Amino acid sequence: MTIRVHNLTELNNIIISCTRCPRLVEYRSSVARQKVKRYMNEHYWGRPLPGFGDPSARVLIVGLAPAAHGGNRTGRMFTGDSSGDFLFASLFRCGLSNQSSSLRVNDGLRLRGVYVTAALRCAPPQNKPARDELDRCFEYLKMELSLLEHVKVIVALGGIAFSTCKRLVGIREGKFGHGTEIKAGGYLVVASYHPSRRNTQTGLLNAQMLDRIFLRARALAGLSELQ
Numbered sequence: 641m642t643i644r645v646h647n648l649t650e651l652n653n654i655i656i657s658c659t660r661c662p663r664l665v666e667y668r669s670s671v672a673r674q675k676v677k678r679y680m681n682e683h684y685w686g687r688p689l690p691g692f693g694d695p696s697a698r699v700l701i702v703g704l705a706p707a708a709h710g711g712n713r714t715g716r717m718f719t720g721d722s723s724g725d726f727l728f729a730s731l732f733r734c735g736l737s738n739q740s741s742s743l744r745v746n747d748g749l750r751l752r753g754v755y756v757t758a759a760l761r762c763a764p765p766q767n768k769p770a771r772d773e774l775d776r777c778f779e780y781l782k783m784e785l786s787l788l789e790h791v792k793v794i795v796a797l798g799g800i801a802f803s804t805c806k807r808l809v810g811i812r813e814g815k816f817g818h819g820t821e822i823k824a825g826g827y828l829v830v831a832s833y834h835p836s837r838r839n840t841q842t843g844l845l846n847a848q849m850l851d852r853i854f855l856r857a858r859a860l861a862g863l864s865e866l867q
Contacts, residue, residue: 648787652690655761655780661773664762671708671763685715691757691784692716698753698861699736699854700791701727702781702801704834705760705769712763716745717756726835727797730847734854736863753863755788757781759804774804781808793861794827795853798834805829818849819856830857 645651659665672686689706703723706712710721718724719742731754732740742749760769760777785791785808794809796802799816806814809825820831832853833845840846858864 645783645787648691648695648784651780651783651787655688655690658688658761658780660776661762663770664760664764664773667765668708668712668762671712675713676709679709679713682713684713686712687715688761689715689717689758690761691755693751693755694753695755695788696753696790697751697755697788698790698792698863699755699857700785700788700794701754701756701797702794702805703756703758703797704800705758705767706763707767708763714744716742717758718742719747719749720744722837722840723835726840726845726847726850730835730850730854733847733851734858736854736858753858753861755784755791757784759801769800774800778804778807792827793857794829795857796829796831798832798836801834802829802831818845819853828860830860 668686672684675684689711703718706717707721710724711717711719714720718727725741728737728742729740731737736752736754738750739748759774794805796805802816809827809829811822811824814820814822816831818833822829830853832850833839835845835850
């Protein structure tokens with residue numbers, strides 16, 4: 641797949657209309673139809689998710705995929721789920737967003753020097769993407785990075801995102817671990833445990849650990865002047 645676009649708006653329109661993975665199309669659509677009781681009266685997005693944030697970002701955050709009843713419902717990555725609650729609270733504490741939570745698309749959230757995206761654009765069954773699905777989505781991430789011309793630091797949330805980011809900057813070495821840093825292709829990749837409910841409730845990842853990642857990324861990207 642070769643994508644030729646001139647700006648993020650064009651790319652996002654292509655992503656939103658993507659139907660290249662039959663399993664993901666079926667799953668995201670069935671979740672949007674069936675819903676869950678607590679969101680029964682809401683309209684689900686039920687499509688692939690583009691990235692969002694500051695188009696002049698120096699920090700790119702790469703997650704795994706939209707949550708079935710989070711981003712797949714709200715239409716924005718990490719919005720309306722527990723992982724997003726943990727992520728945006730940290731970004732707020734680190735001066736990289738204007739508010740500490742995000743429940744819906746039009747809730748006033750603004751990211752400062754940061755753009756948020758994912759290795760996979762559709763919610764996968766059991767939160768487990770297939771290799772070919774990640775491969776198909778990879779071109780979107782490559783194009784996204786090329787359009788985000790000011791990015792210096794890439795924060796990978798979780799092992800799959802870290803592997804994807806290594807491929808993105810053209811390297812193979814480097815074992816995933818919280819705080820691992822790899823420099824290649826003019827970028828610095830910083831790894832973090834994913835802020836999933838499992839990781840945060842078991843204590844594998846706590847608020848201070850995630851804050852340290854974003855404060856480090858902020859400093860490395862030259863965003864220390866943000867207030």
